[in-house]
Amino acid sequence: MKLSIVIVCWNDQKLIKNCLQSIYNNTYTTEFEVIVSDNGSTDGSVQFIRENFPKARVIENHTNLGFARASNAGILSSVGQYVVILHPDTVVHAGALDKWIEFADNRPNVGGFGCRILNHDGSYQDSPRPFPSVRRYWIASLCLRQLGRLSNAFLSDTYVGWKGDSERQIDYQPDCCLMVRGDVLKRLNGFDEQFFYGYAGTDLCRRIWDTGYPIMYSPEVFITHVGGQTVMRSVARFKCEKYRSRYRYFYKHFGTKGAFQCRRVTLASIRIRQFGYTLLNAVKPREDVKKRLELFRIVAEWNSKVDPVCAATETGGLRFGPG
Numbered sequence: 001m002k003l004s005i006v007i008v009c010w011n012d013q014k015l016i017k018n019c020l021q022s023i024y025n026n027t028y029t030t031e032f033e034v035i036v037s038d039n040g041s042t043d044g045s046v047q048f049i050r051e052n053f054p055k056a057r058v059i060e061n062h063t064n065l066g067f068a069r070a071s072n073a074g075i076l077s078s079v080g081q082y083v084v085i086l087h088p089d090t091v092v093h094a095g096a097l098d099k100w101i102e103f104a105d106n107r108p109n110v111g112g113f114g115c116r117i118l119n120h121d122g123s124y125q126d127s128p129r130p131f132p133s134v135r136r137y138w139i140a141s142l143c144l145r146q147l148g149r150l151s152n153a154f155l156s157d158t159y160v161g162w163k164g165d166s167e168r169q170i171d172y173q174p175d176c177c178l179m180v181r182g183d184v185l186k187r188l189n190g191f192d193e194q195f196f197y198g199y200a201g202t203d204l205c206r207r208i209w210d211t212g213y214p215i216m217y218s219p220e221v222f223i224t225h226v227g228g229q230t231v232m233r234s235v236a237r238f239k240c241e242k243y244r245s246r247y248r249y250f251y252k253h254f255g256t257k258g259a260f261q262c263r264r265v266t267l268a269s270i271r272i273r274q275f276g277y278t279l280l281n282a283v284k285p286r287e288d289v290k291k292r293l294e295l296f297r298i299v300a301e302w303n304s305k306v307d308p309v310c311a312a313t314e315t316g317g318l319r320f321g322p323g
Contacts, residue, residue, distance in 0.1 A: 003032040003101060004080030004182065008070040010039040012088040013048050015226070020053045022092040029098045033057065037074040039064040066196035067175070075190040083185050085201070086223075087176040093222040100179055100221045111184045111213025112205055114173030115221035116164050124163050125225055127177075128170040128217050130155050131206060132249065134261045141269035170217045171209070175201025177223045184213060192252075198242035199249040206253065236298045243303060244311045251312035259308040270300045 005023060009016055016036070023034060034056040038046050040063045049056055059073050071085060082104060084097065096115070104113050117125040130136060139145065139156035147154035149161050162168070175191075178201055188207050191200045205215050243266065250262040274296040281289045 001031055001033055001079045001081070003030050003082050003084060003097065004074075004078035005032060005034045005084045005086060005097075006071055006074035006078060007034070007036050007086050007088055008039060008067055008074070009036050009041055009045050009049075009088050010064055010070075011041045011043040011045060013041070013043045013045040016045065016049065016088040017052070018091055019086065019088050020049070020056060022090075023086075023097070024053070024055070026092050026094045027097045028095060030101050032097065033078070033080065035059065035074040035078060037061060037070040039066075039070050066193070068191035068195045068200040069193045071175075071200070072190040072193060075185060078182065080182050082179055083182050084179045085175050085177070087225065089226040090177055091224040091226075093224070096221050096223060100218065103216075103218045103221065104179065104181070107216055109213070110216045111181055111208040111211065112173065112215040113179040114170050114215060114217035115177060115179075115223055116219050117174075117177055118222060118224045120224060120226050122224075125227070126158055126164075127174050127225075128164065129158060129172055129174075129202075131171040132157065132202065132246075134250075134254070134258065134265055137262070137265045137269070141265055141272060143272075164217070165219050167219060168217050169214050171215065172202050172205030173215060173217070175204070176225050176227070178205075180204070180208065181213075184208060184211065187211075194248055194252075195245050196241060197238060198245035200245075203249055203252070236295055239295065239299050240302045243299065244306075244314075247306075247308040248312040251309060256309055259312055263303060263306075263308045267300065267303050270296055270303065274300065 007016065007019065020034065036049055036056055037059045039061050046058055046060060049058055059077065061070055061073060075083060082101060100113060100115060104110065114128045117127045119125050136156045139154055144154060145156045145158060145160050148156055188204070188211070192203050195203060208215060246266065247259050247262060251259040274293065277289055277293050277296065281293060
């Protein structure tokens with residue numbers, strides 16, 4: 001088997017239909033399997049997939065394991081030379097997976113692969129990123145990203161001036177759409193399962209780099225990512241859970257000092273954005289701005305009260321913790 005495609009599903013029936021259709025309709029020359037790892041969906045997703053996409057293999061986890069653990073359940077049963085991790089809110093363009101496989105086959109010393117991710121309106125989604133660090137987060141928080149055009153010393157949380165239109169090495173590709181060599185992925189035991197929501201792909205790509213394999217980006221492979229559909233069910237809850245994963249990432253790679261420094265820059269970033277939206281709301285009040293301010297209030301309170309090391313080492317997910 002050339003390719004295994006692993007998709008984590010959690011009450012995503014409305015989204016996964018388009019995802020699966022795009023895979024089966026738009027993949028022409030590559031032998032592939034689809035594995036859907038279902039996290040206890042209650043919206044009929046499992047039955048829908050089995051009735052409408054009988055070729056797809058469904059793994060029923062019966063509870064919400066989180067992204068990393070559910071992905072690993074699919075990875076463990078995969079047999080492909082390459083494994084593509086997809087979110088259910090993605091759409092594969094015509095021939096995209098065939099081109100991606102060809103790209104990978106021609107680069108045998110590369111471990112992971114990124115591609116061009118588009119928003120639903122066709123615009124470029126700024127997804128391939130440099131690895132997070134406290135310094136890079138400060139540059140982003142202080143709105144100094146554009147200095148990255150002058151020197152790599154000011155590299156922040158994005159590749160400023162690059163719009164994904166050329167092949168290049170990247171630090172990481174988000175796990176909404178990431179391809180990894182199957183043997184490399186299994187050697188690393190897949191995703192680190194402490195990452196319930198967010199930073200799992202970042203951490204995996206970092207470990208791929210640490211084994212001596214680079215991550216290469218192809219501008220010729222197109223995937224549309226609608227994004228944020230699961231998060232919209234409970235914005236503040238998922239936002240706080242993503243901050244928890246951020247602390248886990250920094251604690252894992254930078255220790256206790258890194259986790260506390262991460263909280264400092266995180267709070268600064270939230271406060272700066274709060275200030276900007278407060279001014280905007282004063283000049284021209286709007287309902288969406290008020291909702292954003294309320295979200296900032298909740299996440300600022302959560303981050304100010306939480307111990308980042310406790311958040312990083314606590315088991316489980318989707319709990320607010322202190323505050």
